[in-house]
Amino acid sequence: MPDSPPQDTRTSDRPIRRSRRKEARPGELLAAALDLFVEKGFAATRVEEVAQRAGVSKGTLFLYFPSKLELFKAVVRENISGRFAEWNDKFDRFEGNTPDMLRYCLFGWWERIGSTQASGIPKLMMSEAQNFPELASFYQHEVMQPGNTLIKRILQRGMDRGEFRPMDVSYGVYLVLAPMLFLALWKHSLNTCCDDHAQLDPHRYLSAQLDMLMHGFCQPTTLPTPTLEHPLP
Amino acid sequence: MPDSPPQDTRTSDRPIRRSRRKEARPGELLAAALDLFVEKGFAATRVEEVAQRAGVSKGTLFLYFPSKLELFKAVVRENISGRFAEWNDKFDRFEGNTPDMLRYCLFGWWERIGSTQASGIPKLMMSEAQNFPELASFYQHEVMQPGNTLIKRILQRGMDRGEFRPMDVSYGVYLVLAPMLFLALWKHSLNTCCDDHAQLDPHRYLSAQLDMLMHGFCQPTTLPTPTLEHPLP
Amino acid sequence: MPDSPPQDTRTSDRPIRRSRRKEARPGELLAAALDLFVEKGFAATRVEEVAQRAGVSKGTLFLYFPSKLELFKAVVRENISGRFAEWNDKFDRFEGNTPDMLRYCLFGWWERIGSTQASGIPKLMMSEAQNFPELASFYQHEVMQPGNTLIKRILQRGMDRGEFRPMDVSYGVYLVLAPMLFLALWKHSLNTCCDDHAQLDPHRYLSAQLDMLMHGFCQPTTLPTPTLEHPLP
Amino acid sequence: MPDSPPQDTRTSDRPIRRSRRKEARPGELLAAALDLFVEKGFAATRVEEVAQRAGVSKGTLFLYFPSKLELFKAVVRENISGRFAEWNDKFDRFEGNTPDMLRYCLFGWWERIGSTQASGIPKLMMSEAQNFPELASFYQHEVMQPGNTLIKRILQRGMDRGEFRPMDVSYGVYLVLAPMLFLALWKHSLNTCCDDHAQLDPHRYLSAQLDMLMHGFCQPTTLPTPTLEHPLP
DNA sequence: CATGAATGAGTGTTCATTCAT
DNA sequence: CATGAATGAACACTCATTCAT
Numbered sequence: 015m016p017d018s019p020p021q022d023t024r025t026s027d028r029p030i031r032r033s034r035r036k037e038a039r040p041g042e043l044l045a046a047a048l049d050l051f052v053e054k055g056f057a058a059t060r061v062e063e064v065a066q067r068a069g070v071s072k073g074t075l076f077l078y079f080p081s082k083l084e085l086f087k088a089v090v091r092e093n094i095s096g097r098f099a100e101w102n103d104k105f106d107r108f109e110g111n112t113p114d115m116l117r118y119c120l121f122g123w124w125e126r127i128g129s130t131q132a133s134g135i136p137k138l139m140m141s142e143a144q145n146f147p148e149l150a151s152f153y154q155h156e157v158m159q160p161g162n163t164l165i166k167r168i169l170q171r172g173m174d175r176g177e178f179r180p181m182d183v184s185y186g187v188y189l190v191l192a193p194m195l196f197l198a199l200w201k202h203s204l205n206t207c208c209d210d211h212a213q214l215d216p217h218r219y220l221s222a223q224l225d226m227l228m229h230g231f232c233q234p235t236t237l238p239t240p241t242l243e244h245p246l247p
Numbered sequence: 248m249p250d251s252p253p254q255d256t257r258t259s260d261r262p263i264r265r266s267r268r269k270e271a272r273p274g275e276l277l278a279a280a281l282d283l284f285v286e287k288g289f290a291a292t293r294v295e296e297v298a299q300r301a302g303v304s305k306g307t308l309f310l311y312f313p314s315k316l317e318l319f320k321a322v323v324r325e326n327i328s329g330r331f332a333e334w335n336d337k338f339d340r341f342e343g344n345t346p347d348m349l350r351y352c353l354f355g356w357w358e359r360i361g362s363t364q365a366s367g368i369p370k371l372m373m374s375e376a377q378n379f380p381e382l383a384s385f386y387q388h389e390v391m392q393p394g395n396t397l398i399k400r401i402l403q404r405g406m407d408r409g410e411f412r413p414m415d416v417s418y419g420v421y422l423v424l425a426p427m428l429f430l431a432l433w434k435h436s437l438n439t440c441c442d443d444h445a446q447l448d449p450h451r452y453l454s455a456q457l458d459m460l461m462h463g464f465c466q467p468t469t470l471p472t473p474t475l476e477h478p479l480p
Numbered sequence: 481m482p483d484s485p486p487q488d489t490r491t492s493d494r495p496i497r498r499s500r501r502k503e504a505r506p507g508e509l510l511a512a513a514l515d516l517f518v519e520k521g522f523a524a525t526r527v528e529e530v531a532q533r534a535g536v537s538k539g540t541l542f543l544y545f546p547s548k549l550e551l552f553k554a555v556v557r558e559n560i561s562g563r564f565a566e567w568n569d570k571f572d573r574f575e576g577n578t579p580d581m582l583r584y585c586l587f588g589w590w591e592r593i594g595s596t597q598a599s600g601i602p603k604l605m606m607s608e609a610q611n612f613p614e615l616a617s618f619y620q621h622e623v624m625q626p627g628n629t630l631i632k633r634i635l636q637r638g639m640d641r642g643e644f645r646p647m648d649v650s651y652g653v654y655l656v657l658a659p660m661l662f663l664a665l666w667k668h669s670l671n672t673c674c675d676d677h678a679q680l681d682p683h684r685y686l687s688a689q690l691d692m693l694m695h696g697f698c699q700p701t702t703l704p705t706p707t708l709e710h711p712l713p
Numbered sequence: 714m715p716d717s718p719p720q721d722t723r724t725s726d727r728p729i730r731r732s733r734r735k736e737a738r739p740g741e742l743l744a745a746a747l748d749l750f751v752e753k754g755f756a757a758t759r760v761e762e763v764a765q766r767a768g769v770s771k772g773t774l775f776l777y778f779p780s781k782l783e784l785f786k787a788v789v790r791e792n793i794s795g796r797f798a799e800w801n802d803k804f805d806r807f808e809g810n811t812p813d814m815l816r817y818c819l820f821g822w823w824e825r826i827g828s829t830q831a832s833g834i835p836k837l838m839m840s841e842a843q844n845f846p847e848l849a850s851f852y853q854h855e856v857m858q859p860g861n862t863l864i865k866r867i868l869q870r871g872m873d874r875g876e877f878r879p880m881d882v883s884y885g886v887y888l889v890l891a892p893m894l895f896l897a898l899w900k901h902s903l904n905t906c907c908d909d910h911a912q913l914d915p916h917r918y919l920s921a922q923l924d925m926l927m928h929g930f931c932q933p934t935t936l937p938t939p940t941l942e943h944p945l946p
Numbered sequence: 947c948a949t950g951a952a953t954g955a956g957t958g959t960t961c962a963t964t965c966a967t
Numbered sequence: 968c969a970t971g972a973a974t975g976a977a978c979a980c981t982c983a984t985t986c987a988t
Contacts (some may be wrong), residue, residue, distance in 0.1 A: 141374035
């Protein structure tokens with residue numbers, strides 16, 4: 015998410031439409047593609063529908079993205095991988111205790127990704143990875159590895175500072191990912207599958223899961239005060 | 248742990264030659280279909296490949312199943328919905344305390360479904376439900392509803408017997424489903440996505456999750472002794 | 481060009497239509513494909529048109545040939561490469577003098593290939609080889625090499641028997657190919673380009689070219705009596 | 714052998730700036746187009762690539778040539794048809810004997826066209842003519858007819874002067890064209906098809922073919938001394 | 947009962963041509 | 968003059984489903 019490019023300054027004397035076009039087209043296509051990929055999956059999404067929803071023709075789409083696969087990669091970069099730089103930065107500058115850091119991380123994820131359409135991408139990958147090896151390896155390198163590394167760094171920090179008990183971080187990662195994954199799936203699949211749409215309050219769910227995690231992770235001395243006495247209403 | 252296979256009892260009263268034919272073909276087809284649906288998903292599985300793997304021709308498949316969709320339904324019935332009768336039975340006859348019942352339920356699920364190919368079906372539904380509404384409503388009625396009902400009955404039993412605190416069962420259901428879902432996804436997608444194949448021991452994972460659940464569900468007095476002091480190695 | 485396969489003997493008691501179908505479909509497709517490839521070239525020929533002309537649907541074509549490229553290869557094998565075995569055989573058993581052999585070779589080529597649609601294939605390759613490398617290497621291995629080898633064997637035989645002067649056979653090959661190529665091009669392109677359709681009698685043209693060749697190739701002693709005093713009417 | 718380039722004389726009387734612009738762009742485009750048309754054929758050449766190679770945008774190309782087809786026509790005019798005026802002139806002023814004239818004609822063709830990229834155009838027409846009727850008729854009128862007429866005039870001159878035997882000129886034309894065509898094809902296709910790149914020396918090939926032709930065309934009295942005793946090394 | 951040949955609608959991608967800037 | 972963004976028709980190939988044998 016770089017700021018708007020500095021060209022804008024010398025753009026000022028040019029007609030606005032032209033310069034905005036240059037930004038607008040791919041953006042609209044990426045948004046349409048995100049929606050459709052999340053709704054239907056990679057294979058079932060037709061490029062023509064993406065183009066239509068973005069208000070352009072099929073040919074125009076291929077002007078900006080050389081293939082459906084590259085379009086998908088661009089969607090992932092725009093919505094997920096692009097965020098890791100910022101998050102790693104935040105990690106480096108964070109000064110509080112590690113349980114707070116973990117809490118901050120999960121809630122931050124919810125704000126930026128989990129609560130948006132982007133949370134549909136992990137769901138999508140679950141099923142399409144097998145059928146599109148190139149997609150799988152792309153996602154592995156650009157999302158899973160940086161994400162896992164970030165979580166592992168948090169867990170390691172906790173252990174280094176004596177806040178967390180010694181643990182196998184590559185296992186701990188799963189325990190952190192599980193609630194995120196569940197929320198994403200719930201948002202994009204479960205609630206449309208289940209007829210009684212029990213309202214699952216994401217913040218409360220995350221809080222409860224964090225509390226549970228802390229019981230497993232933390233030394234008794236640093237166990238944070240549970241925000242909620244018990245996670246069930 | 249699983250009972251002796253129930254087929255034997257049912258088989259005795261059927262004429263042997265005819266009935267075995269009728270079972271044999273569909274049985275092989277269902278097995279092949281389960282494998283392929285789980286591996287590739289519903290849409291990406293080609294009926295011809297199912298037929299080939301079962302050793303019959305494409306035409307023969309359509310002799311037994313009028314469409315790809317019906318084939319899928321049959322797979323689900325064979326592997327999941329067919330089990331609910333037995334489980335509801337067990338529930339009715341269960342005499343122990345409810346935490347044990349929940350534990351028994353999760354581990355039983357793991358033995359019969361979670362550890363088998365059948366656990367790929369929920370993963371599959373996550374993505375295909377949106378594209379095949381008839382599939383979604385079928386799965387909703389034949390799997391989600393009976394499953395949720397069963398879990399709700401357990402939770403309700405716990406509350407009725409004073410073992411569980413009062414709770415919103417339609418929310419509690421999610422907390423029970425979450426670890427099952429996570430294990431299924433881990434088995435069928437995550438471990439193939441993640442490069443460092445951290446060994447996730449399903450039994451230990453289920454135990455740990457159960458302990459966490461119990462902290463949330465149980466009255467302090469009935470809180471079961473945690474099997475593991477802490478869930479991390 | 482193998483004989484009809486021996487299965488035919490046990491076919492006798494089967495309904496004729498079925499067994500003939502098995503032969504008929506690919507045959508009709510190959511014929512239609514030959515016509516269209518020769519008329520329009522490889523790239524410009526649409527598989528759907530091939531199918532239509534053969535009286536089947538597009539899908540059926542792909543039932544017999546996995547791709548347009550393989551269809552083309554099959555056309556070439558059916559019409560050209562398949563003949564080389566027979567010709568090499570004839571060469572081995574030929575007992576006359578070499579000038580006669582060469583004459584026999586050129587006229588034989590005209591009867592079997594030159595005068596048929598198949599003579600359009602070399603023309604086609606001239607232009608498509610650059611754009612379809614796989615096609616080029618296929619043609620190189622299955623047509624050019626065997627063909628050139630056959631001609632070189634003839635030239636070598638002539639030299640070995642003292643009928644031909646010593647020569648560089650890889651150059652001599654071109655002199656033999658040139659009139660064949662010209663006839664093929666004339667048949668498939670030139671006569672449609674030229675408005676005055678001067679009738680070029682292929683037999684007379686070949687005879688004249690052969691006489692010219694013999695003046696170059698032969699020892700004065702074996703120079704065959706020119707069939708025509710001079711090649712021009 | 715070629716004269717000093719005639720452009721210089723024509724250029725002197727034109728205003729420099731404007732005309733150079735007008736020539737420069739189309740000139741680069743025509744050169745790029747010739748290369749690509751010859752390499753890939755008419756249909757397979759993309760106008761965008763032509764523009765790129767000429768260093769201009771696709772839109773600019775269409776500024777100078779209203780369509781791909783007109784671009785091709787311009788290429789042909791620039792490289793082939795434009796030469797006929799000069800050649801007819803030379804014919805009118807030629808004073809030597811007709812066999813020499815024919816020899817001069819063939820070698821002149823080789824210098825100006827055969828040895829350049831332009832010799833790829835006849836090859837190209839062989840295949841594309843069928844698919845682009847407008848192209849075929851253009852080529853027919855602007856190249857084939859003038860070319861054939863020129864050759865016919867030479868043959869007729871030979872007959873009129875008693876140097877050549879009486880012949881059907883519309884057939885004789887083919888005998889003159891054949892070696893030119895073969896050389897052009899060899900240059901642009903055959904040598905890239907054949908694995909053993911036998912070096913074909915164009916001058917020697919033309920000489921040999923001319924000698925052969927003379928045996929057919931000439932009255933014994935005017936039969937020119939063969940330049941080479943026999944055409945094979 | 948079993949086969950496998952036949953179908954045809956559907957999809958990702960290319961490219962000549964147009965036109966607003 | 969020059970650009971390059973936009974278009975949309977075209978095409979190879981796939982696959983669930985049917986049906987004659």
